[in-house]
Amino acid sequence: MDLSNCENGGVHEVKVVVSKEVKLVRIIWVDASGQHRCRVIPSTRFNDVVKKNGIGLSVVCMARSSHTDVPIGKNLTGAGEIRLLPDLSTKRTIPWMEQEEMVMGDMYIKPGEAWEYCPREALRRVSTILKNEFDLEMKAGFEIEFLLLKKAVKDGKEDWVPFDSSLYCSTSSYDAAAPFLHDVVDSLNSLNITVEQLHAEAGKGQFEFALGYTTCLTAADDLVYTREVIKAVARKHGLLATFIPKYAMDDVGSGCHVHISLWQNGKNVLMAADKSSKHGMSTIGEEFMAGVLYHIPSILPFIAPLPNSYDRIQPNTWCGAYHCWGKDNREAPIRTASPPGIGVTSVSNFEVKSFDGCANPYLGLAAILCAGLDGLRYHLQLPQPIDTNPSYMGLKFQRLPQSLSEALEHLEKNNTFTDLIGERLLAAIKEIRKAEVKYYSKHQDAYKQLIQHY
Structure with missing residues (x-):
């Protein structure tokens, strides 16, 4: 993977294709209680996930507290699914496990339509x-x-x-x-x-x-x-x-x-x-x-x-x-x-x-x-x-x-x-x-x- 330096720690160019050495890719999100979570994708499928529709994720991903995975409230329940799409500009090789990469995920209703509960989208907005x-x-x-x-x-x-x-x-x-x-x-x-x-x-x-x-x-x-x-x-x-x-x-x-x-x-x-x-x-x-x-x-x-x-x-x-x-x-x-x-x-x-x-x-x-x-x-x-x-x-x-x-x-x-x-x-x-x-x-x-x- 090619990561080129730019001002403020940004990235100019990131190759989308996963290198042959990488076995798994973690797509990470942070829920409303501040906990880090991830889905892990075999590298052989990662290109298909990126190019198509991401991966499915229950809407309860943004309804969990620090002490339980039981969804909190009535608006985000087991009914409903979103798509978790990787932001490829954030993809990095994991230093402590070099056969894996990690990438930040954005939440979408469908590609091109951001989910209103997505924390990264809220900050962007x-x-x-x-x-x-x-x-x-x-x-x-x-x-x-x-x-x-x-x-x-x-x-x-x-x-x-x-x-x-x-x-x-x-x-x-x-x-x-x-x-x-x-x-x-x-x-x-x-x-x-x-x-x-x-x-x-x-x-x-x-x-x-x-x-x-x-x-x-x-x-x-x-x-x-x-x-x-x-x-x-x-x-x-x-x-x-x-x-x-x-x-x-x-x-x-x-x-x-x-x-x-x-x-x-x-x-x-x-x-x-x-x-x-x-x-x-x-x-x-x-x-x-x-x-x-x-x-x-x-x-x-x-x-x-x-x-x-x-x-x-x-x-x-x-x-x-x-x-x-x-x-x-x-x-x-x-x-x-x-x-x-x-x-x-x-x-x-x-x-x-x-x-x-x-x-x-x-x-x-x-x-x-x-x-x-x-x-x-x-x-x-x-x-x-x-x-x-x-x-x-x-x-x-x-x-x-x-x-x-x-x-x-x-x-x-x-x-x-x-x-x-x-x-x-x-x-x-x-x-x-x-x-x-x-x-x-x-x-x-x-x-x-x-x-x-x-």
Whole structure:
């Protein structure tokens, strides 16, 4: 397979025909609960699948929760089928299993007619609206935190425990995990995914990879592939990697912070053209970010999709528990970041810290885009930034929703996402989130089982 580099990690040319060495091809999709799923096609049939009608998939593929495959709700049941077609521009050789390839799948009612529940199509659709209305393109880059676990016998039973007692940026933690980390970097390089940096994080057995920024759809695809790489390489090393937000209640959580920028004609237009801006952002940059800040309580069900997500979003944990923003303030849920060597007088991107590793990245980015669009349409303005820990300021700042049920209440009252995300897809997401609330309220320790899923 020929993969040629292009700007932002894209692909110029991908040969459709499967090479003789490849035996199987995985067609991957991410469901509404953020779980990765795949159908595997023998290479001898792959060309027929691609050239004709894809493969059949029950509509319940977008009605499953984190805890069961029983479909949630009444709209997506065992009656009905869609087609899962591979997006050939995303086809890559699997680094840890070179006789296989993987490719992202798009959901269609029939070839040429996208299914309204398809997460990748939802992100494409909202991105197109941003382009058509404002001639803008949103780019994104993810920071992926995860726990590395090892097997141990505890009270006569096998259990998964942290790989080590990491300290933030500990050299010894890095050294101990270096064979695993090297294999991850090599695998990501082979997939043309840019790694900007990696390090040990503050939690026990916790590490982080920061990926390069690129166009939204590619950024989401890269995140999915990176998760696949990290989990698979961990298995090769006899370890288990998990992205769940809060594995140990007495330790820090794991997030998937996303950095957002706006581009026009190849130029970052989130930044102010000169130093006259009070926030270091252009007018459109401020309006877009103001929309995200205004709507973030309603965005949370997309980017923090499990009850366990809210165990992570707590004060004094660098997650952003209060409804505010700040310049390089890691206790704010939205943090503006400056170009290297410039300082806070200029802003190159802003970071949404509430995003976690259980989120469907296509739906999460689509929700952020919707909020930014609303900010542009209504010319929203930012309040003053917060330059200290908001938890030190008493009752001056409102907490973000402290539970998934509270976040859902905000989403239920918010009409901004209905037309942009799609009424039926949004209804399915809400039903699944409500099912998560109901299940985990009765099974409070069940989140521990999710280390195998996320």
